[in-house]
Amino acid sequence: MKVIYDGSADSRTFKEFLSTDIPKLLDENPDYIYLDADLMSCIGTAKYGKAHPDRAINCGIAEANMVGIACGLSAAGFKPICHTFGPFASRRCYDQVFLSGAYAHNSITMIGSDPGVTAAMNGGTHMPFEDVALYRAIPGATIVDPADTAQLAAIFQDLVDREGVKYLRVNRKSNDRVYADGEKFEIGKGVVLREGADVTIIASGFMVGRAIKAADLLKKQGIDATVIDMFTIKPLDEELVLKYAEKTGAVVTVENHNAIGGLYSAVADVLAAKCPTRMARVAVEDEFGEVGPVDYLAERFGLTTEHIVEAAESVVVRE
Amino acid sequence: MNNQEKKDLRIFAAQIRIALLEELKARGFGHVGGSLSICDLLAVLYGKVMNYKPEDPKWADRDKVVSSKGHAGPALYATLALKGFFPMDELKTLNRPGTNLPSHCDKNKTIGIDCTTGSLGQGTSQAVGMALGDKLKGRPSRTFLIVGDGEIDEGQCWEAAMFTAAKKVNNLVWIVDDNKRQLDGPTAEILPTFDLRAKFEAFGFDAVRVPGNDVEALYEALTKTPEDKPIAIIMDNVKGSGVKAVEDTPANHSMTVNAETWDSYIAAVKADLETIEKEVV
Ligand SMILES: Cc1ncc(C[n+]2csc(CCOP(=O)(O)OP(=O)(O)O)c2C)c(N)n1
Numbered sequence: 264m265k266v267i268y269d270g271s272a273d274s275r276t277f278k279e280f281l282s283t284d285i286p287k288l289l290d291e292n293p294d295y296i297y298l299d300a301d302l303m304s305c306i307g308t309a310k311y312g313k314a315h316p317d318r319a320i321n322c323g324i325a326e327a328n329m330v331g332i333a334c335g336l337s338a339a340g341f342k343p344i345c346h347t348f349g350p351f352a353s354r355r356c357y358d359q360v361f362l363s364g365a366y367a368h369n370s371i372t373m374i375g376s377d378p379g380v381t382a383a384m385n386g387g388t389h390m391p392f393e394d395v396a397l398y399r400a401i402p403g404a405t406i407v408d409p410a411d412t413a414q415l416a417a418i419f420q421d422l423v424d425r426e427g428v429k430y431l432r433v434n435r436k437s438n439d440r441v442y443a444d445g446e447k448f449e450i451g452k453g454v455v456l457r458e459g460a461d462v463t464i465i466a467s468g469f470m471v472g473r474a475i476k477a478a479d480l481l482k483k484q485g486i487d488a489t490v491i492d493m494f495t496i497k498p499l500d501e502e503l504v505l506k507y508a509e510k511t512g513a514v515v516t517v518e519n520h521n522a523i524g525g526l527y528s529a530v531a532d533v534l535a536a537k538c539p540t541r542m543a544r545v546a547v548e549d550e551f552g553e554v555g556p557v558d559y560l561a562e563r564f565g566l567t568t569e570h571i572v573e574a575a576e577s578v579v580v581r582e
Numbered sequence: 583m584n585n586q587e588k589k590d591l592r593i594f595a596a597q598i599r600i601a602l603l604e605e606l607k608a609r610g611f612g613h614v615g616g617s618l619s620i621c622d623l624l625a626v627l628y629g630k631v632m633n634y635k636p637e638d639p640k641w642a643d644r645d646k647v648v649s650s651k652g653h654a655g656p657a658l659y660a661t662l663a664l665k666g667f668f669p670m671d672e673l674k675t676l677n678r679p680g681t682n683l684p685s686h687c688d689k690n691k692t693i694g695i696d697c698t699t700g701s702l703g704q705g706t707s708q709a710v711g712m713a714l715g716d717k718l719k720g721r722p723s724r725t726f727l728i729v730g731d732g733e734i735d736e737g738q739c740w741e742a743a744m745f746t747a748a749k750k751v752n753n754l755v756w757i758v759d760d761n762k763r764q765l766d767g768p769t770a771e772i773l774p775t776f777d778l779r780a781k782f783e784a785f786g787f788d789a790v791r792v793p794g795n796d797v798e799a800l801y802e803a804l805t806k807t808p809e810d811k812p813i814a815i816i817m818d819n820v821k822g823s824g825v826k827a828v829e830d831t832p833a834n835h836s837m838t839v840n841a842e843t844w845d846s847y848i849a850a851v852k853a854d855l856e857t858i859e860k861e862v863v
Pocket residue numbers: 300301302324326351355615616617619651653700701702703729730731732733734759761763764765821835
């Protein structure tokens with residue numbers, strides 16, 4: 264795996280990726296169909312939607328209805344992709360996703376944009392710290408929180424083709440660049456980015472770059488950290504979690520989400536049952552979001568590189 | 583309403599627009615289109631129709647406003663500041679870290695905001711509950727609910743509308759800001775609403791269509807005493823209304839423009855204000 268992290272931003276935004284790759288899929292196969300709830304312009308698909316209103320359907324501001332329709336389209340043989348902002352792709356249509364989708368064995372891909380602090384200027388009402396928790400509670404759901412666009416590009420079609428309810432949480436802007444283009448990823452398999460014997464840092468999405476940076480800082484203090492990109496939060500790569508928990512004896516989870524129900528909970532569930540391990544977390548501590556620039560919010564909710572370093576220091580067993 | 587009163591309301595509407603644009607200019611971007619289109623309405627509500635006490639913002643018997651289109655918060659903040667709920671200077675903190683003025687309405691942050699909104703549709707049912715509560719408590723209050731013509735895509739709006747008429751929550755006034763655009767473009771292209779007045783009538787309302795910039799017509803509609811049915815006012819409107827350059831910008835939902843451009847918008851409203859002030863009544 265070629266990791267090219269150097270602290271710089273991804274050369275492509277997720278919006279750029281979605282605005283080209285959703286239309287590409289739609290053009291390739293008439294079974295793909297895309298629905299949006301009046302937020303096409305926010306991910307750059309409005310132009311395509313205007314030209315192909317029967318392939319890219321604007322449902323208006325009616326998320327629950329959109330999901331229900333997507334589920335019906337799934338029953339009719341389509342592979343629907345739905346987009347709206349993260350809070351509306353999770354909370355606002357949860358029962359429809361749960362029942363018309365998962366329970367009824369229909370397959371839909373939900374894209375929730377601007378998760379956690381990346382909702383920034385839209386403020387607390389638009390800042391989902393609970394979307395992962397909600398989707399984790401749906402039997403059989405898949406949750407993907409990609410680190411960068413190279414990773415998303417590698418798995419996007421697999422995700423859309425996958426059976427069941429799938430939730431993709433993406434920042435519309437760019438995260439830190441982590442991977443070289445063309446790398447391969449498998450949904451459900453975490454990626455080891457750094458090997459170290461003292462502590463394992465497990466991160467996803469927006470936080471992966473910060474976790475690598477934290478590992479580099481820890482190294483200067485003589486702490487060798489493993490860094491795992493757990494881009495699939497469900498199904499969780501339990502084998503990898505257990506392997507590195509045993510190897511390092513200390514685990515730190517890092518997520519742009521509430522500690523309740525997110526990556527921390529997912530990892531803790533596995534470790535509590537199969538390999539009790541010292542853990543610390545970098546996560547939102549059961550709070551609502553608020554308005555502001557991303558960097559301010561990351562500081563405000565304890566999601567900076569320094570917070571990761573501190574958390575790691577707190578769990579490492581020093582000889 | 584006499585001519586002087588009408589003139590005063592038009593002046594107040596222009597002052598709200600100026601304060602709103604200054605507020606957005608201080609941050610450089612914001613939901614300008616849907617904020618501008620409710621300024622005349624807010625001028626009539628806060629200038630003449632509503633009972634409230636800026637010095638006692640939680641006075642239980644006050645009339646209440648719910649902007650279910652929560653992204654129009656900046657227009658409400660400008661109005662509340664002009665009416666003395668908080669200092670005008672505070673408008674400059676819009677969307678700054680730690681602000682009391684977030685992009686969407688928050689009753690726990692902003693003095694004078696009666697309902698927390700931002701997830702479209704949700705203000706409607708809350709407004710029904712607030713009005714119903716006032717009624718059950720025997721308060722004289724009325725609640726004015728502002729809903730977007732895009733927002734009305736949400737099924738929750740229609741559930742709330744059905745309840746309003748069915749349970750005769752007649753101290754609640756529905757106002758639909760029919761400004762013909764939502765986020766991705768014209769409402770007629772995204773999800774046509776068809777005849778909103780007929781829809782509300784079919785839902786059991788006494789519905790009227792009123793020009794969104796006609797303060798006198800708005801006043802008449804807002805002060806009409808409901809008889810058997812609740813009142814719904816469909817405001818025939820233009821997104822960005824009152825600033826020609828914004829009206830003419832197709833994607834005017836949220837705009838990021840430089841200080842000179844904001845100044846040009848402000849100058850245009852100031853020129854209108856001067857003209858109105860010179861009018862002889
Ligand atoms: C439930 C929900 N879905 C989507 C959004 C994102 N959004 C904010 S404003 C808006 C368009 C609103 O259009 P309209 O109601 O017509 O308001 P106006 O044009 O008056 O600004 C959208 C889609 C939201 N805030 N809430």
